[in-house]
Amino acid sequence: MDRLPSWIRRHLAALRALLVLTLVLGGAYPLLVTGVAQVVFSGNANGSLVQSEDGKTVGSAIVGQNFTDADGKPIRKYFQSRPSAAGDGYDMLATSASNLGPEDVVDVPPVPGAENAAGEPEEGRQSLLTRICARSKAVGELEGVSGARPYCTPDGVGAVLKAFPAVGAPARVVSVNQACPAAPFVAVYQGVKVECAEPGEDYAAGRTVPIRGDARATVPADAVTAGGSGLDPHISPAYAELQAPRVARERGLPVRTVRQLIRDNTTGRSLGFMGEPGVNVLRLNLALDRG
Structure with missing residues (x-):
């Protein structure tokens, strides 16, 4: 060597x-x-797998899932998870957030007859604000409560105006998220008649004016916003309590029984002080199925 x-x-x-x-x-x-x-x-x-009474694996305690039918509509006898931005919802191969922030408030309405690069009808783009407003409206309708919230119109889009010119007194005002022929959520702004938005028109030069309104949110924040991973298996106790009357009614159970199951499936703060209490939706729904 x-x-x-x-x-x-x-x-x-x-x-x-x-x-x-x-x-x-x-x-x-x-x-x-x-x-x-x-x-x-x-x-x-092994993934914190959860089994049903018959021993069948039905999911994971640390990964959320949707409780919807084939058409994507909520199954009314089950508690619903929070929204997910991971793929089509809770896709572990596409775990992510939407990466949209609080300044994303202006929609891009679809232009009738327009097509995208694949030759499909142009769908436009919803802002984060409109997504939140639409989700709040849908949850309110499902639970039989008001889905109204600040900065949202009654028809479930972001309450946002574009004022022209961008500086000084407005001479023209457009409800930018309400495509014509929709009626604007306010008729007049600073003495100027508010117009509906014409699809395809560029309103970028205008001053963005979100309108808070006087609505108070009944629907909790986690019911209308997606988690950072898109895989969150928990909802807040407040969102679970909001759903309790509907689930009890659909299953013919006393509300107090459903609320006790919520408490039984609520986890506390990590180490007693980090984070917030959460309700594991899968475990709660399995407890309901067990009766």
């Missing part, structure tokens, strides 16, 4: 190190960690 050139000796040493580290770090260590996890944390290590 001593007679080998130094560069060969260095390469052989590197190869031996590679083989040893591969066996230790690529084989022995992962097997050891996996074994310890299976012995000590077997449920968590």
Whole structure:
């Protein structure tokens, strides 16, 4: 070995190190960690899977899911999860947030007859504000409560005006999220008649004026906003309480029974002080099915 050139000796040493580290770090260590996890944390290590009474795996305690029918409509006898921006909803291969912020308040209405690059009808784009308003309206209708909330119109879009010119007294005002022939949510702004929005017209040059209104939100925030991962399995106790009368009515149960199940499936703050209490929707719905 001593007679080998130094560069060969260095390469052989590197190869031996590679083989040893591969066996230790690529084989022995992962097997050891996996074994310890299976012995000590077997449920968590295997995905926190949840089984029904008949032993069938129905989901995971740490990944949310939709409780909707084939048409995407809520199944009324079940508690509903919060919205999800992961793919078509709770898609673990597309976990993400919408990445839309509080300044995203102006819609892009679809232009009738227009097509996208794939030759399909142009759908336009809803702002984050309009998504929240539409969700709040839908939840209110489902639960039989008011879906109104600040900065939302009665028809469930963002209450936003565009004033022209951008500086000074307005000479023209458009309800930018209400496409014609919709009636604007306010008739007059600063003495100027408010117009509906013409699809395809560019309103970027105008001053954006969100209108708060005097509505108070009955629908909790987590019922209308998606979580950061898109996989959140919990809802707030407030959202669960809002749904309790509907679930009780659909199942023919006393409301107090449903509320007790909510309490039984509510987890507290992590370590007693981090985060907020949450209700695991899958476990709650399984508890309802068990009767």
